[in-house]
Amino acid sequence: MLGYSYPCFQTGLRLTTAMAPEIHLKPKNPRILCLHGFRTSGRILQAGIGKWPDTILRDLDLDFLDAPFPATGKSDVERFFDPPYYEWYQANKGFKEYRNFEECLAYIEDYMIKNGPFDGLLGFSQGAFLTAAIPGMQEQGSALTKVPKVKFLVIISGAKIPGLMFGEPKAAVNAFSSPVRCPSLHFIGERDFLKIEGEVLVESFVEPVVIHHSGGHIIPKLDTKAEETMLSFFQSIRQMLSDESGSVRSLM
Template sequence: MNAEKRKMKILAIHGYYQSGPIFRSKLGSLRKGFKNIEFIFAEAPHEVPPEQFAKDGEDTVAGKGWWFNTEKYYFKATEPSNLSVGYEESLAYIEKLIHEKGPFDGILGFSQGASFVSILCALQQKKLSPINFKFAVLISGFKSLCALHAEFYDEPIDLPTLHVYGETDRIIPTETSKELSDLFINRKIIIHEGGHYVPSKKSIYQDFFNEMNINNL
């Protein structure tokens, strides 16, 4: 009698001003659509100042961030900076999470989470971290414009990747996501008609996940 085939395991990294539970909710359709995949949701260790997104007289839910590029603990993806406040703590957290709950077959990130994933891919290739995964999915990704992160984008990265972004994204411009995807040698690109969100259509990810499932398990 054949042993039951194990599930593929993916570490999911949320975007800026999100959280693990929020991202889990946003990936609800994917989790239900891919029952052969176990998603483990990370949560950034840094709280975003609520006033960054608060409107007059409106309460906001505390969100998390992986690093900040201003002294006021704000983050703006399209602004160059010499700061990456909190990045080292976030990297240590991810390495600890991988050690405790891994190994992971793949890693998936959205927005700032996808930017973080691109850095993790570079760290793995450069052997600067004990992390180890076989593929990555980057949704609405972008290169970090922090000067301290420039070293992570100085060479092509040879890792199977799926890049997903929206042609009407007003938060992360399409050309920015394309620039990041160009860094990866073994890449697939899906451009959807929407904006800055994780598209829920199973068909967007199906072929890539099937290929990774066959090759890596």
């Protein structure tokens, strides 16, 4: 251990790190960038996540970002939420050809540079597709290379791109070529039209944590078991962040 010294103003003595009392800092709240679903908004995602118990939300620092492109068609949430609505990128009807995929990644990176750093990502639906692919794209050096690597993910109604239903954006071509070692929490709905795609996605991650719920393509309410699973997941994340912070301090 390096023997840096600290001034003791009361006595004029100097205390080495070996003499200084041990200080236990409260683990910081994970800072999470949240990516909403197709033709919705950050405000709409915030409303859905806001229904989770305070036991979960009080220890998270959540930032809800609007996608860069106005919705190019009808939104499925028009009956429940007022506009504006946004989308991260566009695809043809077969979901095989993409437009503005690289542009949306640059937009996210720019936001992270200006407002970060962020520890993790949370995504729903189209936002979850991006969330799931970003660690692999960072590892491959094809996207978000100007910001620190994402340390954990929360994926709600996600899928792989490319996957069973979806084509292959150039930037994401190798996103899942190797097992994804980024800690991840996945929500899969029994009546979600992306259920199978979500299950396939889980197989690409090392030691994923999975919460199954009875609903469809939604942000689910949490029963007691799901709440306990989330609390345990974020406890491990806070410990990981605390350990990393301690390692950095020991090198200073």
